[in-house]
Amino acid sequence: MSEGRLRKLIIGDAQADRVVPPSGFTAHLTLFASGAMAFLAVFALALSLASGRLADRWAEELARAATLRINAPLEQRDAQTRQALTILNQTPGVASARALSSEEQAALLAPWFGSSLPIDRLPVPQLIEVIEDEQGYDSTGLRLRLQAEVPGAVLDDHTRWRAPLVDAARALRRLGAVSILLIAGAMAAMVTLAANAALAANAQVIEVLRLVGALDSYIAHAFVRRFTLRALGGSAAGVALGMIGVWLMPEASNEGGFLTGLGFQGWGWLLPLLIPLLAAAVAFMATTRAANKRLGDLT
Amino acid sequence: MIELENVGYNYGGGELLTNVSVKLAPGSFHFLTGPSGAGKTTLLKLCYGALTPTSGRVRAFNMDVQGLDRDQMAHLRRRVGVVHQDCRFLDHLPVIENIALPLIVSGKDLGGEEANLRELLNWVGLSSRADALPPELSGGERQRAALARSVILSPDVIIADEPTGNVDWEMSQRLLQLLVELNRMGKTILVATHDMALIRAAKNQVQARVLRISSKQLHLAGADL
């Protein structure tokens, strides 16, 4: 669409606008339906963005850190820890490996046993924090080697429970995206129906316009402009309400976990502003198609 | 201007017109007559492209009407002013906007045409009814409004279907007067009517030829009127 046509579509032509009688009923339906659709789209977008963020964060955090636990009798613990650290430092894909100090371990246990625990004299397993580099290590290979050389070592790389959580978050993101597509499709269907109803109701008007020499494009334009503006207006209102709804939700917090993170962050707040433009584009295309089809059917 | 060559037409229930050939020369004035149901309206529709002939050819402004696409057809409509038998208007717009409709839809600037429009309204005697809606007009007022609308783009050809169908003798004389004036301005005129008195009255003022439809054919009527 050329810039001139776009400007004409938005500013319009007061005279041209009058040739098609105003139709209260379809106008209100279109406004309401596009408002409702835009409102739903805001939430689908929020869901999709939030679960996407969550999937990325979980995948990132959980993939990077693993824990090696040395379950050995007290007298062998230090030797096995040293041995394990040597192996870890030789393993490709391990960025760093560090045995937790007894203070750190005590801090980890404090919530359960209190802070006065004589941790050195108890058979508490020694923990080693393993940080992966970009490539990551081969966990099966590492396990086999540890089994052979450090009998008390258990590698806990979180993979077992990480994978389904990340998958679930990604599935949620996909669902959100599919919902937005469905909403756009439903909106196109609704605008097509409303436009067809308006075209049918104005069959006489169209005939008179053709008789006095109006081009199909002129007639189509009168309808397209109306429906596009209605979709734009209705969805702008729907988006505004939806954004207020999202804004009123509680802040993201550690305790609340996923649910409280459901919202927009930073630039994400600008994304819903695209919804009315998208709705207008959908309405424009749907009405153009409906009008051209209908006018093409006339003789 | 408009030329029919061996045109035949058929709505589906047998031939209505066969072998019609006629040529409307620039600046000519033609009457089309014949009994009701003979096919006058049909013939006029063939002339302005609302119907395509089932046989033969129609040419307008040296273009084959059958070969025109929808946009070209719209442009043809702007060059041929038509007064329809049932005068179609947009009922939600006042008379003055209905008369200006061809200007509006062809994207002309109405501001510059305001004076013309007023003059035209005056000419058809509708100045006082300018803001009325079409359903509020009398039959004769509607026909005058339709005539005004057909000439607003100053077309080369004016085709009028029973323009005096609904009006009394005096009013039909006025409408005829308007058509005669248009003809003197060089417009090609084709008027369908079954009002013989009107044709006789016109013959005193212009060189009019009378075409008659009978037994599916078009004949040039002689001086026997």
Ligand SMILES: Nc1ncnc2c1ncn2[C@@H]1O[C@H](COP(=O)(O)OP(=O)(O)OP(=O)(O)O)[C@@H](O)[C@H]1O
């Ligand atoms: N759309 C149509 N479909 C089928 N038949 C039609 C159609 N329009 C007109 N006819 C028939 O064609 C014949 C000619 O109709 P037309 O309107 O051309 O007559 P006319 O000479 O203009 O008559 P009048 O003087 O009453 O206006 C009539 O018998 C009419 O019933």
Ligand SMILES: [Mg+2]
């Ligand atoms: Mg007729």
